[in-house]
Amino acid sequence: MLVITRKPEQSIVIGGEVEVIVLGITKDGVRLGIKAPRSVQVHRREVFEAIAEENRAATAAKGPIQDAAALLRATQVRKPHVR
Amino acid sequence: MTPDPATPPGTSPFPEGGALLTFPKGLVGFPNLTLFNLFEPKDSYPLKFLQSTETREVSFVCVDPACVKKDYDVPLGEEEAQALHLESPKDALILTMVVIPEDPRKMTTNLAGPLVINVKTRIGFQIVLNADKFPLRFPIIVQD
Numbered sequence: 001m002l003v004i005t006r007k008p009e010q011s012i013v014i015g016g017e018v019e020v021i022v023l024g025i026t027k028d029g030v031r032l033g034i035k036a037p038r039s040v041q042v043h044r045r046e047v048f049e050a051i052a053e054e055n056r057a058a059t060a061a062k063g064p065i066q067d068a069a070a071l072l073r074a075t076q077v078r079k080p081h082v083r
Numbered sequence: 084m085t086p087d088p089a090t091p092p093g094t095s096p097f098p099e100g101g102a103l104l105t106f107p108k109g110l111v112g113f114p115n116l117t118l119f120n121l122f123e124p125k126d127s128y129p130l131k132f133l134q135s136t137e138t139r140e141v142s143f144v145c146v147d148p149a150c151v152k153k154d155y156d157v158p159l160g161e162e163e164a165q166a167l168h169l170e171s172p173k174d175a176l177i178l179t180m181v182v183i184p185e186d187p188r189k190m191t192t193n194l195a196g197p198l199v200i201n202v203k204t205r206i207g208f209q210i211v212l213n214a215d216k217f218p219l220r221f222p223i224i225v226q227d
Contacts, residue, residue, distance in 0.1 A: 051196035052112025058180035068187040
């Protein structure tokens with residue numbers, strides 16, 4: 001891993017088109033500004049971890065899903081609208 | 084016309100035996116699984132299985148989110164729209180992952196990580212959305 005020391009208002013450039021700027025440092029954390037083309041997605045790491053966790057949980061259906069499906073049909077399935 | 088909740092709409096773009104789908108980037112947390120069979124077991128509407136064809140023991144339960152949240156729309160980024168080669172919004176099939184706990188009344192679906200599939204090319208991606216706006220655990224069953 002590359003480790004760089006930056007002061008507020010200093011930045012690093014990644015791949016020529018992504019810039020990460022240190023906006024400020026407080027006792028609660030570091031504020032970063034990110035300049036990137038619209039095609040580059042920027043997410044907090046926690047979001048990926050949370051989605052991975054939900055994916056893992058979606059693999060662990062306990063018992064047949066028919067019971068859950070029947071419950072779903074009985075309570076509130078709405079006809080998918082035409083997109 | 085009042086929709087009959089017990090009747091599947093019968094407009095599934097895929098054959099009954101299932102459809103082989105490719106997720107070139109895998110799924111979040113499962114980057115190495117790229118080939119899946121999407122099928123609906125008997126009496127399971129509206130739930131579906133996304134079964135890995137590479138690792139038999141991995142299969143995901145998913146649902147068409149339109150069945151559980153009518154106004155759900157996926158804001159597709161430029162990168163994703165390009166990768167999907169979508170010519171028309173009609174070609175997009177959206178699915179969300181479903182978690183069925185021991186008490187199925189507490190079922191949830193993840194609206195922050197939808198699967199968007201081009202039904203023509205059968206190529207899909209799992210999209211990562213802002214979890215502040217799209218709940219990771221949206222309750223499916225409306226509790227009275």
